[in-house]
Amino acid sequence: MKKIVCMVIAVALIFTLAAFPVSCSRLDTVENLEGDYTGLEGTTLYVMNWGEYISDGSEGSLDVVKAFEKVSGIRVIYDDSTPSNEAMYAKLKSGAVAVDVVIPSDYMIQRMINEDMLQTVDTSKIPNYKYILDDYKNLYFDPQNQYSVPYTIGMVGIIYNTTLVEGTPDSWDILWNEAYRNNILSFNNPRDGFATAQFLLGQDINNTDKALWDAAADKLKEQTPILQGRVMDEVFNKMEGGNAAVAPYYAGDFFLMKDVNEDLDFFYPKEGTNIFVDSMCIPKSASNYEGALMFINFMLEVEVALANAEYISYASPHTGVRNHEDYSLKDSQILYPDEAHKPRTQYYHDLDPEIRAYYEKLWEEIIR
């Protein structure tokens, strides 16, 4: 008898768990579309993006990919399993995959242009391109604006826990402060990791002088004993849970952490910091060029760009978003600092292979 009761409970449990929430459906229609999304019904589009880097319909947001499929009739293969710019580059370079739209960061776009891996993007077929702010056109990596359409902008800043940090810090040197021994986190990737030391030392983050890289490496080695760890995604759990006092990370991600832990605060170091632009590009291997243009145009629809900006919470290069009355981060001094509070910023450039190999080797020595 007892067993039968057990069994009934188990079965009931499975069914309730499996059945109850199916009723919720996601938002997948966009009201005011400007572009024309007809003519490519039945084709397939392969989009490669980072994880959690598009509004996906969760928590009442717009499901962008679904909405695009619905309006265009194009089947989207959306692949967000790539963990880094380098991994994406490796996959595209090996030719193992044919991708129609990718969203690399600035320095990687530069490398991909140099290595002839990207196609020109015909902006005349992207009417919504008019929304892109002039500040983010003709950037160093794509001076004639031929290959890329800006998607998000980010800046690196320092997140700290006000209950654990005294006063209001303003410099990279907080990451070297003995007082926070074992409470400091830093980046677990070479470029961002080196930049923390390079800014503190007043170096150009794109210098090609090996002696300067050596100096930065020494600075980082000096930091190692007081470091709690080198992290990437773990930073969310650690800062939210009050496990560390201070960590450098990307500005937009601070909002996600702040939502969970009220004690967190954020600043841009006075020595300057890194700014990055992630842009939409079309690789040479693309098999649906027209579809790619259509997708990029869709991503620039005001409602879509707004949904993405809210979801990702990085800064947007889209005028329609920045001036939108519903945009909750419109007045954020962190994303859109006014002239008086604007930090000095520098982009990463793609360095030549020799310097790259050199700093990667140094990095290996640091993290070992």
Added chain:
Amino acid sequence: MKTFNRIVMVVVYAFLYSPLLLMVFFSFNSAKSTSVFEGFSLKWYGELFSSSDTLEALRNTLILAVASALISTILGTLAAIGIFRVRSKFFKQTVLAVTNIPMMNPDIVTGVSLMLLFVFVGRLIGLTEYLNFWTLLIAHITFNLPYVILNVLPKLNQTDRSLFEAAQDLGATPSKAFFTVVMPQIVPGIISGAIMAFTLSLDDFVISYYTSSGFQTLPLKIYSMTKKIVKPDMYALSTIIFVTVLALLLISNIFQMRTEKKQAGVS
């Protein structure tokens, strides 16, 4: 001694299950966090079931696990019987040594070497895309095969050859004799091999990472989140899987105990 045994068991179970309990706990978090609990909520379960791509990833994972377990079980069982029947010692030892390689090899080497093979072959025959569902399936079958073979082979070694011969003497064809006499004896080995293959495929992420593209499985999806943040909906999904498997285990155990009782009653 008895109390010592009991303590050991309680401690080990607590050790094995404490992170899973935490996972279940945080799946009910109202905040978008897996480290700070703000309040009880079912919202991540709601998110889960309205998210088509998570369910697709779950479906993909199951398709892959079932397909690779099935194929490797068939292929592996045939191979085990073949290896068992071959008289040549040299052949036997060579095949068994090769069988051991994917087990001895760390996942990362298996994954990487297979990726290199796929890219090489793809280039050779002029494909535009080298990685897809089929390469992923091949990779999974490859690392599942040894587990099937090494589960079936010992059972074959335990079978009584004379029974098989007796059946043939009594007029059964070799294949009939095999299916009626040998097969029932090796079924437990086949089943445990299949379960092991399914388990391995279900949670593999290292090998899948290097051999797939466009076909997203759950482990790949969860890993992709690690650039930004791992959302609690993945905890919710794992909780459901956990509870379901636990329930199935209980049910099957109860059924088994009942049939055993019945059999005991008959005899």
Added chain:
Amino acid sequence: MKKSTNVFLNAPYVVWAGIFVVVPLFIVLVYAFTDANGNFSFDSIIALKDYWNNFLLSLLYSLVATVVTLIIAYPFAYALSKTPAKTQKIQMMLVMLPMWMNLLIRTYSWMNILDQNGIINQILLSMKLKPVTFLGTPGAVIFGMVYNYLPYMILPIYTVMAKMDNSLVEAARDLGCNGFNVWRKLILPLSMPGVISGITMVFVPSVSTFYISQKLGNGKIMLIGDTIERQMQALNNYNLGAALSLVLMILILVSMFIMNRFADSTGEGGVVV
């Protein structure tokens, strides 16, 4: 008839293993001895000299993890084999079940438990004790290995213990053997095949792990798995990655060989699964 049946049974697997096991091994070999342009080169092999520390550290950690796992698994498997036969099957499944959950999520959960302000430290604080730093220490990485591979040690040891003839133990006792001697002279040798098999199944994946060391080591502990992962994925350096893999493979094979020799000399031979 018999011969052709054998060919029919063996051929699919032999062909499969040839293409997908043996050929990839040769590819690893080729990449290890060439440079980025595909020319023959010893560069990657020479570069290996920088990584000996890495290899040694990985071997050391996984060795310790294997020993700890054995110390936990052995009494557990014994205790399990002494529980009522009816519950043993389901208990075995309960031991395996955690492995069906995602490795990444399990590891994240451990991070929550062991972090600076994690569950254990909060308990310590509430008891007015000093918090302890777990994450980022070698201990945490070894802990992670033990947790993840414990079931693979329990499973084979339990299997041999369950098959063990209880009357032998009773006979030994009747003949005047004390508890320790029964264990040393009878139970231990009889359980050896399971132990050997368990050691293999724990040691091999531990040596090459990269996720566990990265997360529980707070990014401060680089094992060989992390290095290979970094070379292949972040630096796109397949040649060095292949060379490292090759050495790792050889190290594992040598370790297994030594262990099997040792096992043979104790009288009960071979790896059983």
